[in-house]
Amino acid sequence: MYTELNSxxxxxxxxxxxxxxxxxxxxxxxxxxxxxxxxxxxLRARCKVCFLGLVQSFSHYNAVSQRLGVSLAQAKxxxxxxxxxxxxxxxxxxxxxxxxxxxAMDFLRDPTVGLRRLYEFIRxxxxxxxxxxxxxxxxxxxxxxxxxxxxxxxxxxxxEAVLDxxxxxxxxxxxxxxxxxxxxxxxDGEEVVDDGDDEGSERLLKGLTHQCSLTLHxxxxxTGYCRDIHGQVEVCWRRRQGDxxxxxxKLFQYKVxxxxxxxxxxxxxxAVL
Amino acid sequence: MLPELLLGTDAGGFLxxxxxxxxxxxxxxxxxxxxxLNREEYVHVLGFEGSEEELRDGLKGSPTQRLHFHxxxxxxxxxxxxxxxxxxxxxxxxxxxxxxxxxxxxxxxLIIDSLSWILRHVSPPAVCKTLQQLKKGxxxxxxxxxxxADMHQRGTVGSVCHLASSIITVAxxxxxxxxxxxxxxxxxxxxxxxxEEIFNIKEDFTxxxxxxxxxxxxxxxxxxxxxxxxxxxxxxxLRLSDTEREAKGKLALPFVFSKEKKTALLxxxxxxxxxxxxxxxxxxxxxxxxxxDLDV
Numbered sequence: 001m002y003t004e005l006n007s008x009x010x011x012x013x014x015x016x017x018x019x020x021x022x023x024x025x026x027x028x029x030x031x032x033x034x035x036x037x038x039x040x041x042x043l044r045a046r047c048k049v050c051f052l053g054l055v056q057s058f059s060h061y062n063a064v065s066q067r068l069g070v071s072l073a074q075a076k077x078x079x080x081x082x083x084x085x086x087x088x089x090x091x092x093x094x095x096x097x098x099x100x101x102x103x104a105m106d107f108l109r110d111p112t113v114g115l116r117r118l119y120e121f122i123r124x125x126x127x128x129x130x131x132x133x134x135x136x137x138x139x140x141x142x143x144x145x146x147x148x149x150x151x152x153x154x155x156x157x158x159x160e161a162v163l164d165x166x167x168x169x170x171x172x173x174x175x176x177x178x179x180x181x182x183x184x185x186x187x188d189g190e191e192v193v194d195d196g197d198d199e200g201s202e203r204l205l206k207g208l209t210h211q212c213s214l215t216l217h218x219x220x221x222x223t224g225y226c227r228d229i230h231g232q233v234e235v236c237w238r239r240r241q242g243d244x245x246x247x248x249x250k251l252f253q254y255k256v257x258x259x260x261x262x263x264x265x266x267x268x269x270x271a272v273l
Numbered sequence: 274m275l276p277e278l279l280l281g282t283d284a285g286g287f288l289x290x291x292x293x294x295x296x297x298x299x300x301x302x303x304x305x306x307x308x309x310l311n312r313e314e315y316v317h318v319l320g321f322e323g324s325e326e327e328l329r330d331g332l333k334g335s336p337t338q339r340l341h342f343h344x345x346x347x348x349x350x351x352x353x354x355x356x357x358x359x360x361x362x363x364x365x366x367x368x369x370x371x372x373x374x375x376x377x378x379x380x381x382x383l384i385i386d387s388l389s390w391i392l393r394h395v396s397p398p399a400v401c402k403t404l405q406q407l408k409k410g411x412x413x414x415x416x417x418x419x420x421x422a423d424m425h426q427r428g429t430v431g432s433v434c435h436l437a438s439s440i441i442t443v444a445x446x447x448x449x450x451x452x453x454x455x456x457x458x459x460x461x462x463x464x465x466x467x468x469e470e471i472f473n474i475k476e477d478f479t480x481x482x483x484x485x486x487x488x489x490x491x492x493x494x495x496x497x498x499x500x501x502x503x504x505x506x507x508x509x510x511l512r513l514s515d516t517e518r519e520a521k522g523k524l525a526l527p528f529v530f531s532k533e534k535k536t537a538l539l540x541x542x543x544x545x546x547x548x549x550x551x552x553x554x555x556x557x558x559x560x561x562x563x564x565x566d567l568d569v
Binding site: 116119120160163164167168171172175176203205206207209210211238 | 294297322324326327346347348349350352389393421423424
């Protein structure tokens with residue numbers, strides 16, 4: 001959890017806006033440090049977290065979170081964190097014929113069926129927070145984190161199906177249960193002028209942008225690599241805020257450290273001043 | 274023109290608000306809902322992209338008892354057991370039935386939020402057919418739809434927009450809460466009016482137009498401007514009188530070498546210096562014989 005980012009977004013683990021759909025995107029850069037931020041943030045906020053880790057193994061996320069001061073293994077034991085490890089789940093789907101495990105990754109067998117099973121897995125895991133066993137701790141509003149949805153495209157799912165999936169996640173998690181959703185989407189190529197026929201990740205990014213309430217877009221520096229500034233992040237609030245502003249945009253530069261990240265206004269890096 | 278459109282869409286009118294990822298047109302759509310409610314119209318909202326709470330939350334100050342929300346948000350594809358309205362039900366019969374479930378003294382206004390959601394799952398020809406039938410059907414007085422233009426192929430956007438009687442394309446403005454609206458209005462007589470306005474939306478969803486950007490289309494020439502002589506109020510004279518022309522003819526131009534000038538230059542007065550020149554051998558330079566050794 002990066003306190004500087006919390007002050008930019010004016011949230012703390014004790015008080016944060018509920019029902020938000022946060023889209024984290026990157027272009028020719030790496031925004032996964034923001035996923036680690038949100039993971040540790042919501043665990044500290046005592047939310048019930050459902051994490052779809054499609055990119056890395058559990059031990060990777062656990063190691064990073066440990067540095068940020070949160071133990072994923074403990075959270076998992078306590079029932080606060082539900083972790084779907086995409087790598088091992090997909091392996092079990094491919095290697096075993098019998099339906100032994102969860103059916104969440106069923107789309108791997110036939111990508112055309114869509115992500116309905118994956119959504120059902122999420123719905124059952126986030127809505128089971130209330131009816132726990134005796135002595136189980138009570139958790140706050142549910143949170144869904146996905147790292148990252150572009151992987152689904154590589155696995156053969158169409159952008160349309162991913163958009164349907166994210167719509168259902170938003171309707172259930174954000175609207176019905178008043179929780180939050182954070183999704184990461186990655187784009188490789190240069191930004192293209194919109195002509196409506198773009199494929200895959202660009203289309204996904206546009207569709208998710210229309211759905212979300214807050215975007216964090218990470219880009220490399222336009223001037224190229226720099227040792228002291230790792231890139232810039234554009235924060236854009238799309239919903240009508242309390243102060244009456246329509247869409248608000250802010251641009252920050254950042255540097256990722258070993259145990260955190262610093263955010264500063266453009267041109268105010270310690271290397272410049 | 275934006276305030277006129279907010280005042281009321283004509284019967285059988287179809288208005289499209291076109292937006293893109295850079296600026297959401299939903300606030301403007303809510304302004305239209307708000308304006309219609311304040312006009313005591315019956316408003317039916319077909320909501321795919323937002324929940325009823327979200328919509329009603331934004332319209333706290335308006336009379337919402339005439340607002341009917343049809344929930345296509347929680348389950349638009351029928352993934353759960355009891356979907357309220359799925360995207361596959363988007364056809365003329367179902368929609369007419371839906372609107373007529375509640376009886377009104379007059380035809381209602383149908384708000385579609387958004388057309389993009391429908392176009393992603395239903396083929397564009399079927400959507401266009403349904404919209405056209407709704408326009409002619411009589412169950413609804415007017416249709417207002419939101420369309421995310423950057424989500425579809427250009428041809429799809431074009432064919433849906435051809436059905437519309439008015440199109441408002443919104444884009445972010447230069448300053449914080451300003452936005453630019455490009456409006457195309459097709460009146461029943463076939464006249465097309467285009468306009469571009471800068472507007473902002475206040476918290477209570479009232480739209481204020483800041484300024485007009487430009488007037489596109491044939492501009493009426495000013496009749497007074499035609500008569501006016503551009504040479505009327507000049508600080509210099511364009512024409513010459515006869516005496517002036519004579520004086521001009523007499524004037525000796527500086528490059529003309531007259532006799533007086535020549536003598537004045539050659540015979541200088543007493544006391545001034547003179548140049549004496551005696552040619553020497555170097556002056557007798559022959560280009561064809563630079564060394565002067567040829568016996569020519």
